Every structure is written in structure tokens, then in C-alpha cells.
Amino acid sequence: MKDRAKTAGSSSTRLKRILYTASGLLLLAPVYFTWSGLNPTPIQPLAQQALGPFTATPTPMDELPPYPQGNGFRKDYSVVFCDDCTQHIRVAHLAIQPNAPTLPENEDGILHGSRYLQHVHATAPAQVVSEDRLWLTIQDWKGQVWQTSWPVSSAGD
Amino acid sequence: MKTQRLWFLVHGWVSLPVWILFCFVCITGTIASVSHEITWLANPQARASNPEGLPAQPPSAWISAAQNALPEAQVTGVMRLDDYLVSVVLMASKDAPNTLVYVNPYTARVQEINHGLTFIGFMRSLHGWLLFPWQASYSIGYYLVSALSLLLLTSLVTGLVVHKKFWRSFHTPVLRRGQGLRILSGDWHRLAGVWSIWFIVIISATGVWYLAKAVMWHNDIPLESPPAPLVLSSLPVSADGTPLRMISVQQAVDIALQKMPALAPSWIAAPEHNRDYYRILGGNGAMFYDAYSSAVFINPWDGTIVSTQDPSLMGIVQRLPHLADPLHYGTFGGLASKLVWCFSGLVLSSLSISGFIVWYQRIFRRQRKKYQIPYYTGKTRPTGRNANSGETDWPIAGKQP
Structure with missing residues (x-):
């Protein structure tokens, strides 16, 4: 009887110790994330392309596949335009799909940010296939629309 | 007795395995x-010194000072x-997309240009999500x-059930010093709990x-339901392609203050x-609402108010x-x-440490003594021959040999 109580007590203590150690080790995570935040893995930008008077260079924010958001999927990019070009853009959208999109009326995949660096949650399919391309659609202040596209891998980069 | 012991076991199980993580979160929150x-x-450089007692300048003055310091930045x-x-x-500039310019709100003098993470931001991120990265949402x-x-919350409820007549700690607090770490802890x-x-x-x-x-x-x-973006067709068009200008920040603030x-x-x-x-987000003077509870959304092209957010209407x-x-x-x-919260946060942090000390000493003392310790009596305060030992203060998980 005594042995059984002893066994039960020690196994409970052992489990507590294991959980305690695990929660303690969890505190190494902030150290790792601080280090990785200060030493980010550089991601290769896509090739610069021209769209009429503009040039654009998108860079994926990560090498992961599209993530679910709302009723669809998204893939994040940053986009750098030619110097002083952003102020000449009325609206711009980025999307991953097989065919050239029309300029959307909603804000899905709309480019936003500063004139030096734009950011976008591009619309994307759940799984990027070889037919898909990354489409950039720009409308300038005169209402003229410009488009270009890049091939994308299964991770959208 | 059995119910009491069960509550105590739950108290231990929800606290002890994560006490060090909990303590870390408490301290960083504090x-x-x-x-x-x-x-x-x-x-x-982060102090808003105002020896002359000047009134705060409008945001346009701060922006103007910052823009003079960094003419190329947006x-x-x-x-x-x-x-x-x-x-x-x-x-935002070409080389520094996230620049913070510290401006004295009274003199509109730029005091520091910061390109990195601030202590405030770091501590809040460390406390709030342990710096784990955000995956979309x-x-x-x-x-x-x-x-x-x-x-x-579970720890509080179980702790109060285990600690019978806990309200006595309000009028007759007990804190025995000089009788060992376990008693004191x-x-x-x-008491602190x-x-x-x-x-x-x-x-x-x-x-x-x-x-x-x-x-x-x-x-x-x-x-919350922020207003939908402006309809594309409502944006102005420039016949010759010249970029159009939005209203200024100060104009937007003035419009917001006129409304609210x-x-x-x-x-x-x-x-x-x-x-x-x-x-334009801000407080409305109500004590228990945060500094972003009121808001005005303004069309940047014509200055019309698109939407407002008022806590009294939420x-x-x-x-x-x-x-x-x-x-x-x-x-x-x-x-x-804030100072009351800081002190209370320290006390809360100490609860996890003192709880661990009690558990650690009990477990390891028990191991050393090979289970030769008295069984839990159910008393909340020490009585009888163990009055000064503290052994009867806490229920003992094991059985008396």
C-alpha cells in the first residue's frame, strides 16, 4: 500500500517536473526569435520588370505557401517601384492566378505603404500550380492600366 | 477532506508545471x-521637457519639424x-522603412531619430507573445x-477554496519570519494571494x-467594422497624369476635432x-476607455467624414x-x-515563486525524511504540537506511513 502511494506520488511529481522543464525551456524561444529577428534570412527578389513607364521588383516575405485569410488565400510580398514612381500610381493590385486579372473593385491584393516600399497581401490559390503567375496590375492617374507578370514556384516565390 | 485535497491538487497542477513561464510573463508584464x-x-531624449509651461503644439508642427530633419522621408x-x-x-525612407522621430510636443524640437526597436515595443512584444512570430492572423x-x-483564474478559485476562511488575512495577517523559508513562503x-x-x-x-x-x-x-475602402471610381482622375494631392494631416485633424x-x-x-x-484615433476623456476608443475616418481627397467611432454608441x-x-x-x-499595477505585478510574480518554494521544500523534505511527516489536518492555521513547524498549514499529497 505504502509502495503504491509512493509510486503514484513520484510519478505525479515526475510529470510535474517534465512539464516544468518544458515550460522553462519555452523561455529559450524568445531568445531564439530575438536572434532570428536580428539576423533575418535574406529572400531573393524576383526579377525587375517594366510596365509602361514603371518598373517593379516584388520580393516574397517568406518561402511558405499561401495562408488562409477570410474566404480565400493570401501570399505576402513587398514591392519596390522605380524612384518617384509610386506617386504616379492611382491604384495597384497583386494576384497569383493563371490569367491576367481585371482591375478589382474591392481592396483584395491592394498595394499599400510608403512611396519607398509597398506591401501587399496578394490574392492566391490554396495551392500554387505551374500555370499560375504573379500578376501586377497598375492604374495611373490618367486611368491607364498596365500589367506584367512573373512565374512563381509552388511556394509563390 | 477528500474534496479539499482534490482542490489542492488542482491548485498545484495548474500552477506548478508552468510557474517559471508564468513568473516570466508576470515580470515582463510588470x-x-x-x-x-x-x-x-x-x-x-524621450522626455518632453517643458520648463516654460508652453501649450502643446499641433501635430502639424511636429510633422514639420520631423520633415525638416528628414526631408526625403515620408x-x-x-x-x-x-x-x-x-x-x-x-x-519611411528608402533606407529606413520604419523610422521614429521623437519630437518635443511643446517646443516642436526633434530630440532623437530612432531606426530600431524601442524598449516599450520590445517589452510589450516579449510579454504579449514571447516574441513568437505572427503567422498572418x-x-x-x-x-x-x-x-x-x-x-x-483556476489557481485563484482553487487557492481560495483550499485556504479556508481566507478573509482572515485581511484583518489578521500572518507572516511568520525566523521560522524557515518554507513557513515564510x-x-x-x-497573504499576498x-x-x-x-x-x-x-x-x-x-x-x-x-x-x-x-x-x-x-x-x-x-x-470592429472599419469603413470599406473608397470606391475606385470615386477617386479623382488627373487628365495630364500629374499626381493629385491629399488634404494635409492638420486639415484632417481639424476636421476630426470639429466633429468630436x-x-x-x-x-x-x-x-x-x-x-x-x-x-484619427484618440481618447474622449472617459477614464476607463483606452486612448484609441474614439475615431474619425476622413476621405483624404475631399475631407468628408466617412465614419466615426464613439464608445457611447458601441x-x-x-x-x-x-x-x-x-x-x-x-x-x-x-x-x-501604473505604479499600483507595477507593484501588484511584482506581488503576483512573487506568488508563483513562493508557491514553488513551498512545493519544492515539501517534496524534497518529504523525500529526505522518507515520508515521516504529519498528515494534513485540515487546519488553516497552525495548532497543537506543530504550531511552529508549519507542517499542518498545507495539505500533504502523500500518505502518512
């Missing part, structure tokens, strides 16, 4: 609650902090930290709200794209986020309430 004040102490937002701290103009760290509130754990009931309730209840909020974010359930005279702008966000709005779900933050951070009463 520091975060006074992070503005620590910044004020540590960085003279203003993306303005933050107004506590009266004794600088205002911050957020700017969720962070594992945010879930972990907010889930601790459930354990804290046990007494402190009960009882005196911290109000604080534990506030922190755990707001923590549960943050957990619910995390679930809502993760599942794309909107907490009680608004004290604390966050002014410039439109992020041409279909976006100026967002539903309960919309009000909760604006009530939770001042209560969790202790900001509702200015410096005084």
Missing part, C-alpha cells in the same frame, strides 16, 4: 506596465504619448500567454478576453493607399477591447495607477 516611465528615466503616422514623453512622428506565443489567464503565498484577489481577477479576466480575441483574429471574426471636440488624438494614421482614409463586444487595455495595463489613472 516591466511593460511602466515601460514608458523607464524610457523616460533611461533616455533623456510621414506615415503620428503618435501622442503621455504628457511627459515626446510625440513620435513615424516616417495568429501567434502561438499570444495563445500561450493569454491561455495562462485560464490557469491564473507559505505565509506570504496566502488574498490581498491580490482584485488584481488577479482583473488580469485573468482581461487575459481571458485576449484569448477570446486571439481566437476571433485567427478565425477572421471582425471585432472632446477627441484627444493619440494616433494619426496617414492613408496607406489612395483608397484609404485618414484615421455594442458590448466593441466596447470590451477599449475597456480591457486600460484595466490590463493600468493606464486608466495615469502614473498613479
Whole structure:
């Protein structure tokens, strides 16, 4: 009887110790994330392309596949335009799909940010296939629309 | 007796395995609650010195000063902090997409240009989600930290059930010194726990709200309904392609103040794209609402007000986020309430440490003595021959040999 109580007590203590150690080790995570935040893995930008008077260079924010958001999927990019070009853009959208999109009326995949660096949650399919391309659609202040596209891998980069 | 023991076991199981993580979250939260004040102490450039008692200048003056310091950079937002701290103009340039320009709000003098992470931001991120990265709409760290509130709440309830007649600690507090670490830790754990009931309730209840909020974010359930972006066809067109100009930040602020005279702008966000709005957020003087509870959304092209946000017109779900933050951070009463929160946070941190000491000493003393310790008597205060040993103060998990 005594042995059984002893066994039960020690196994409970052992489990507590294991959980305690695990929660303690969890505190190494902030150290790792601080280090990785200060030493980010550089991601290769896509090739610069021209769209009429503009040039654009998108860079994926990560090498992961599209993530679910709302009723669809998204893939994040940053986009750098030619110097002083952003102020000449009325609206711009980025999307991953097989065919050239029309300029959307909603804000899905709309480019936003500063004139030096734009950011976008591009619309994307759940799984990027070889037919898909990354489409950039720009409308300038005169209402003229410009488009270009890049091939994308299964991770959208 | 059995029920009592069960409650005690639950108390131990929800606290002990995570005590070190919980303690870390408590300590970082305590520091975060006074992070503005620590910044004020540590960085003279972050102080809004105002020896001449000047009135605060308008945001346009801060922006103008920041723009003079960094002529090539673009203003993306303005933050107004506590009266004794600088205002911050957020700017983006080619080499530094996230630049913070510290401007004295009274003299409009630029005091520092900061390109890195601030102490305030770092402490809040460390406390809030342990720096775990955000995956679109969720962070594992945010879930972990907010889930601790459930354990804290359970710990409070079970602790009060185990500690019979806990209210005695209010009028006859017991803190025996000179009788060993275990006795002192046990007494402190009960005493501090009882005196911290109000604080534990506030922190755990707001923590549960943050957990619910995390679930809502993760599942794309909107907490608030910002206005839809401007319709594309409503944007102006330039016949010759010359870029058009939005109204200025100061114009937007003036329009917002005309609409809401009680608004004290604390966050002014410039439109992020041409279909976006100026967002002027601030407090409205109500004590328990945060500094972003009132808002005015303004069309940047014609200055019309597209939408407003007024706490008095909100539903309960919309009000909760604006009530939770001042209560969790202790900001509702200015410096005084922040200091109370900081002290209470330290006490809460000590609860996890003292609880661990009691457990550790009991377990290892028991192992050393090979189970030769008295069985739990159910007394909440020491009596009889063990009055000074403290052995009867806590239920013992094992059986008496």
C-alpha cells in the first residue's frame, strides 16, 4: 500500500517536473526569435520588370505557401517601384492566378505603404500550380492600366 | 477532506508545471506596465521637457519639424504619448522603412531619430507573445500567454477554496519570519494571494478576453467594422497624369476635432493607399476607455467624414477591447495607477515563486525524511504540537506511513 502511494506520488511529481522543464525551456524561444529577428534570412527578389513607364521588383516575405485569410488565400510580398514612381500610381493590385486579372473593385491584393516600399497581401490559390503567375496590375492617374507578370514556384516565390 | 485535497491538487497542477513561464510573463508584464516611465528615466531624449509651461503644439508642427530633419522621408503616422514623453512622428525612407522621430510636443524640437526597436515595443512584444512570430492572423506565443489567464483564474478559485476562511488575512495577517523559508513562503503565498484577489481577477479576466480575441483574429471574426475602402471610381482622375494631392494631416485633424471636440488624438494614421482614409484615433476623456476608443475616418481627397467611432454608441463586444487595455495595463489613472499595477505585478510574480518554494521544500523534505511527516489536518492555521513547524498549514499529497 505504502509502495503504491509512493509510486503514484513520484510519478505525479515526475510529470510535474517534465512539464516544468518544458515550460522553462519555452523561455529559450524568445531568445531564439530575438536572434532570428536580428539576423533575418535574406529572400531573393524576383526579377525587375517594366510596365509602361514603371518598373517593379516584388520580393516574397517568406518561402511558405499561401495562408488562409477570410474566404480565400493570401501570399505576402513587398514591392519596390522605380524612384518617384509610386506617386504616379492611382491604384495597384497583386494576384497569383493563371490569367491576367481585371482591375478589382474591392481592396483584395491592394498595394499599400510608403512611396519607398509597398506591401501587399496578394490574392492566391490554396495551392500554387505551374500555370499560375504573379500578376501586377497598375492604374495611373490618367486611368491607364498596365500589367506584367512573373512565374512563381509552388511556394509563390 | 477528500474534496479539499482534490482542490489542492488542482491548485498545484495548474500552477506548478508552468510557474517559471508564468513568473516570466508576470515580470515582463510588470516591466511593460511602466515601460514608458523607464524610457523616460533611461533616455533623456524621450522626455518632453517643458520648463516654460508652453501649450502643446499641433501635430502639424511636429510633422514639420520631423520633415525638416528628414526631408526625403515620408510621414506615415503620428503618435501622442503621455504628457511627459515626446510625440513620435513615424516616417519611411528608402533606407529606413520604419523610422521614429521623437519630437518635443511643446517646443516642436526633434530630440532623437530612432531606426530600431524601442524598449516599450520590445517589452510589450516579449510579454504579449514571447516574441513568437505572427503567422498572418495568429501567434502561438499570444495563445500561450493569454491561455495562462485560464490557469491564473483556476489557481485563484482553487487557492481560495483550499485556504479556508481566507478573509482572515485581511484583518489578521500572518507572516511568520525566523521560522524557515518554507513557513515564510507559505505565509506570504496566502497573504499576498488574498490581498491580490482584485488584481488577479482583473488580469485573468482581461487575459481571458485576449484569448477570446486571439481566437476571433485567427478565425477572421471582425471585432470592429472599419469603413470599406473608397470606391475606385470615386477617386479623382488627373487628365495630364500629374499626381493629385491629399488634404494635409492638420486639415484632417481639424476636421476630426470639429466633429468630436472632446477627441484627444493619440494616433494619426496617414492613408496607406489612395483608397484609404485618414484615421484619427484618440481618447474622449472617459477614464476607463483606452486612448484609441474614439475615431474619425476622413476621405483624404475631399475631407468628408466617412465614419466615426464613439464608445457611447458601441455594442458590448466593441466596447470590451477599449475597456480591457486600460484595466490590463493600468493606464486608466495615469502614473498613479501604473505604479499600483507595477507593484501588484511584482506581488503576483512573487506568488508563483513562493508557491514553488513551498512545493519544492515539501517534496524534497518529504523525500529526505522518507515520508515521516504529519498528515494534513485540515487546519488553516497552525495548532497543537506543530504550531511552529508549519507542517499542518498545507495539505500533504502523500500518505502518512
